[in-house]
Amino acid sequence: MDHEANAFRELPVLEQLARLGRIGLGILEQMGRGHLLLWQILAGISELFTRPRLLLNQLFSVGVLSILIVAISGTFVGMVLGLQGFYILSQFGAEQTLGVMVAASLVRELGPVVTALLFAGRAGSALTAEIGLMKATEQLSGLEMMAVNPIKRILTPRFFAGFMAMPLLAAMFSALGVLGGYFVGVGLLGVDDGAFWSQMQTKIDLNEDVLNGVIKSLVFGFVCSWIALFQGYGAVPTSEGVSRATTRTVVHSSFAVLGLDFILTALMFGE
């Protein structure tokens, strides 16, 4: 035994290289699996037309049940934006543009991004845990043995529910955020009511700001649902495996959302 250990110690570089290679291959393999699963999920889309009930149920549990956290967070983020914005803008005597600042930051960035992060924590983790536990309790195998395709029946509706719910949740986040900003800026700090809304109306562009925000949240919805389902479906079917997979869903989704946000922003708003 000691002999072997020494042999490895003599070649640390090779050993490190081999480990690096293994990690790289592992990542590639994961990506391959992820894409295959995505393909199978998308191929099940016909199921949504023959059984619309499946999609409606999932829209409820993924979307409607996330409304509360999204609404509350949206309102508070908007209120904080109102406060911070007012203090900074008033130094330049520009507090009349508070509405623009609040709305632009929400619609362009905070709405899609924060909603996606909340979604990953609230709905994504729940999806992973649900699928992982269905796997651990052999429900997915059971479906397969009943000649029912679990990917079509279980994963596809959840995927599209997440994809569709995200932009709606982000819109709600932004709308309530604007109201929160209005409440603080106009209601508490005395910014002019008319200026708040009219500046916002003239400066916020439907295509440039709103549409880009919607595109972002569609992308985030796609990626977050994909990650959550992939982690759940690939989870090691034990309690430890499911808990790890749930953690990975939140971590990977957050990284993906923030990274993609930078890329999308650069593509959309760069010259």
Add this chain to the structure above:
Amino acid sequence: MIDDEPLVSIKNLRFSRGERVIFDGVDIDIPRGKVTAIMGPSGTGKTTLLKIIGGQLRPATGTIHVDGEQVERLGTRDLYRLRMRMGMLFQSGALLTDIPVFENVAYPIREHTGLPESLIRKLVLLKLEAVGLRGARDLMPHELSGGMARRVALARAMALDPMMIMYDEPFTGQDPISMGVLVKLIRALNDASRLTSVVVSHDVREAAQIADYIYIISNGKVIEHGEPDAMMNSASEWTNQFMNGLADGPVPFHYPAPGLEQDLMSGP
């Protein structure tokens, strides 16, 4: 005569998980209309064997015929069609946890037939009656005991009147009463519905009680097969140890280790 042909015929099956070889040249024939028990110590891949028969896993080499169809060669569509004629009872029951007992049993019927609701109701009630749980139809899976969950799962496995049912460790973790109920049910269903049953188990007494034929597998090979009486009085030391639950024998009590004295003295 087609009836003489085994329903399931496995030839030269090899299968491994990573480095670990699970099956290394296994041949098993499962006769029609009989209860066949496949036994072996934990971790010998008995569940894996059922998954291979059901086409959920594909073997490295070897052939698996079920009712004349070569399972590992079937495409998805044909495989699903074949699976509609096979029932499987999972160890945990594998009931869908978000719908009540009635809906669980109705699930495969709704999925695969266009039967009207009134007929589905009658069928489900009959299946539940057969396992003695007609009164439990409105309970949710989490309200059932382990034995009841398995019986519901059995009703669900029978919902489409399959030609065979595979039982994955049906007796594990059951109290004596529900164990007795399951033993009786498996035998009764097999004879009443002219099923073919495959019972994977390491509960020797119960399995031997209902089986018409027994296969014992260990270390990736079929160790011995025959009728229960013959197996109980087997000349093979290994079979004898397994069937009678002896602590020591060809399967040693100790996990391989250096000598105790050496181990104790060499420590810090």
